[in-house]
């Protein structure tokens with residue numbers, strides 16, 4: 782059901798602050814509290830300008846009695862009270878979420894039971910347990926790497942690990958995470 786799909790909510794500084802339903806996002810747009818963000822060029826659109834845009838194959842949309850409107854993946858709030866700064870706790874579970882259940886060396890998604898947390902600089906060589914030094918690795922890559930650095934093992938990280946910028950409230954919707962959100966969830 783498209784109206785129940787997830788929409789990422791950015792504050793006016795384009796920092797992710799929440800995940801809501803498409804239904805609520807459209808209401809926010811209709812009330813001019815939020816504008817839709819086009820994930821291809823990051824242009825923003827009011828409810829009516831968004832409704833005027835064409836719906837391409839593959840886009841999900843909502844059919845009203847008189848028109849169709851594309852489901853916004855992302856909306857940006859026009860104004861918003863301060864969101865208190867909060868850090869995402871460093872934990873195994875949040876590393877799985879940050880890395881989207883994907884091996885950071887080979888890109889496979891073998892399932893939770895076949896993934897493990899790898900210390901990029903091995904613990905035995907003083908590598909700390911931090912956001913910047915821990916990544917998900919599949920068992921195959923983990924075994925291949927052993928107590929070596931990626932370079933020594935001939936492995937390459939797909940991206941530099943870092944602390945996620947999510948507001949903890951975002952975690953609620955993380956299982957519904959969309960490709961178009963990545964830019965906002967992982968940028969520097």
Ligand SMILES: [Zn+2]
Nearest residue numbers: 884887919922
């Ligand atoms: Zn792997």
